[in-house]
Amino acid sequence: MRVGTVKEVKNHEYRVGLTPESARELAAHGHEVWVETGAGQGIGATDADYRAAGALIKDAAAEVFAACEMIVKVKEPQAAERAMLREGQILYTYLHLAPDPEQTADLVKSGVTAIAYETVTGPGNTLPLLKPMSQVAGRMSIQAGATALEKAHGGRGVLLGGVPGVLPGRVLVIGGGVVGFNAAQMAVGLGADVTILDRDPEVLERLGTHFESRAKTRFSNRANIEQMICEAELVIGAVLIPGAAAPKLVTRDMLKCMKPGAVLVDVAIDQGGCFETSRATTHADPTYVVDGVVHYCVANMPGAVARTSTYALNNVTLPHALRIADMGWQAALKANPHLANGLNVHAGKVTYEAVARELGYAFTPVADVLG
16 A cells, blocks of 8 residues: 655644654555655654655655555644545544534545544543543643743743742642543642542542542532632643543633633643633644633644654554555454544545534444445
C-alpha cells in the first residue's frame, strides 16, 4: 500500500503523523511511504532522515493526497486538506467530529474511509490511541494554567505551590480520567491544594488510594461544582464522553462567583468544551477573558511539545497503521473489533453512533459496512 503523511497546517501544530522510525517500519513491510517535504521539521526530523528510512519525499501535500491510498495525520484535516480527499481513500487521524459539522459534512461528501484515533478502543473500554495525548494534555494543563494565573498574563497573580506563610493555590479538576489524573498529579507535585471531581465511585476510590491526603476527591454534581469553582484559582475541565460532544458542566452563571483573574483550562475543547463560555483558541492567542475569568482553550495543546507528543502517539498508532496497510482496511477491521470502533465515516455514511446522534445523520453500524 502507498501510505502518506503531510505537514500539519493547523495553527501552531508541529506534530507529524509518521516519524522516520514509523516510516521505516512501513517500508520494511513492503509499503511505499510518501512524506511531504518538511513534514517532520517540528520534531527535528529532516527530509534526509525520512529518505534514510526508505520514504519518498514529495514537494507538496497535494501530491501525497493525490497518490496515496492511506493518509496518516495527527489533527483533523483542515478545509483545504478535506478538498483533496477522495472516494475510497483511507484517512487515519484524530477527527473529533461531534462538535464539527463542517468537517463531518466534507468527509461524508468525499467518500473517504475515516478512522478516528480517539474512538479506537482497547481492553476494558479504554482509549489507547487517545491516552498518550490525554496524558500530555493533562500535564500541560497545569503548566498552562499556572502561566495564565500570572498577573502579566491577566491572571490573579497566584503561585500554585504558595510559599512558607502563604497558602497554595486551589486547583479543581473536573473529571478523574486520564487527563484529570495527570493534571492532578502535576498540581500535587507543585504543592497546590487539589480537589478532583468525578461521578464514578470506582474512579474516586482509585484516585483516593493513589493520592491519599495529597488531593481531595468529591462526587461530581451541580452543587459541588458550583461550590468548588467559587473557591478555586484554577479549574481544569477534563471530562470525556467518547466520540460525543462534551457536556457543559460549568455555565456562565457559575462564573459570577469566581475570583477575578481565576483561570479555566478546557482540555475537552476538542469535543466542544465542557464550559459554556469555551471557544477554541490557538497557541498563537491562547487565552481570552469572560466575566473576569481567564479562559485557556487551545484545541491542540500537545502540539506545543511536538517531539514528545509525536513519539508517544506513534507508539500507539503505528501497530494499527501496519495492520491496515498489510491487510487492507476491511480485513483489518474485521479482524480487530477495537480498530473497527475507530471507523467514523465510510463512503458517505456516518458509522459512529454518537457522531450521528449529535449531528443528525442516519447511523450506519460498522457491521453493516463490513458485511
